[in-house]
Amino acid sequence: MTRHLAGSRPSDILGFFCFGGSILSGGVAMASAMTRLGRRGIGSARWSSMAVAGQQSRASHSFTLPDLDYDYGELEPAISGEIMKLHHTKHHQTYITNFVKALEQLEQAEKDGNAEAIVKLQGAINFNGGGHVNHSIFWKNLAPSKSGGGEPPEGKLASAIKDEFGSLEKLIAKMNADGAALQGSGWVWLGLNKDLKQLAVQTTANQDPLASKGLVPLLGIDVWEHAYYLQYKNVKPDYLKNIWKVINWSDVSSRYEANL
């Protein structure tokens, strides 16, 4: 199982090598990074956008698909390996590819002083960037049961859940009800109101980040149909019921404590 270098994320590493470095060292760094990430599968579109990014000065073009901390099949039977692979290598990757493309177009529009184009690009930036942000959180929120997935929260988060919702079961019931009731595409979140130091359940539409509701995201459940359709078809409630078996409460706790 691949692990990130301690304290750094792939996008940090690649961003460093892309920014201001020589093309040769950038290329070598990218090649080795590609090999390390290779077993997750790299789409050729990302390779070409990475090759371009290595020759540009903006580190913002170095957004890359983060590794999962587990293999695609390790969340079964809650979420199928088929879904995990598509969700990661196609859906999340496409958000990143289109985010990078939109940022490149934004840079050009800024150079051109084209205000109309700048405004027009915001939709694509928000949607695809939001997709990248949300999915990056989601992969960390999940873990195989052998790595602690499904084990209930402890410590400060557990107390906070009890205070706010009465019990973990009640929190789960609320998130499942709100997730099931969501019309169209979106997410159901456990978030933190930092000012009030209060937990809240909140849904967002499409790829709107939870920050747009003034909350810090702790746990997000993707209820876009692509997150469950191949396995659960129209029965979204079954997906919601089962996903709790692979929720990585340790990650959720870390986010909670980091934001208190």
Add this chain to the structure above:
Amino acid sequence: MSAVVAKFELPPLPYEMNALEPFMSKTTLEFHWGKHQRAYIDNLNKQISGTELESLKLEDIITKTYGGGNAQPAFNNAAQAWNHDFFFHSMTAKGGKAPSGDISGLINRDLGSYDNFVKEFKAAATTQFGSGWAWLSLKDGKLIVQKTANAVNPLVSGETPLLVLDVWEHAYYLDFQNRRPDYVETFLRELVNWDTVNARLETATAKL
């Protein structure tokens, strides 16, 4: 004694479940019609039972509950029930490609050419972020291509839809997974029921 009010029924598909294969699978239609559309209708009936909406036509429920975007609960189920029936009838086996008949002339007049219609329709269908629909509609007597989110349809804006493509993921995920552009191209190339579009156009023009 209370009046007997007819509930909405799930309209039958205008073809067999396997009729659109290999371009839209039998399994997709079994779920899309048999589960998704059926659920919208069942849930709509439950929602409107005992309310003033119960006696209205489906189109009237849609426009009444839309609320300018601040929709009442029944809007979603009513609009989705209508949208799906309109969608299934927008398709036929051995359909697609360039049309003949009156719609052809209007496409050239208002959208430039069939190729330009394809370009605009593909763009609308593939850039609808999240769930929604891509439409060919009449607006003030002119053809337009438009996209709507979630359950919204052109009826709420007083426009007349002629053709629709469902771009909710459930419409294409079993057959195309994430490849929405392939799904859209396949629909345009193989499935569009231009006879139905011409019939809808005729009805709309007769009303003008």
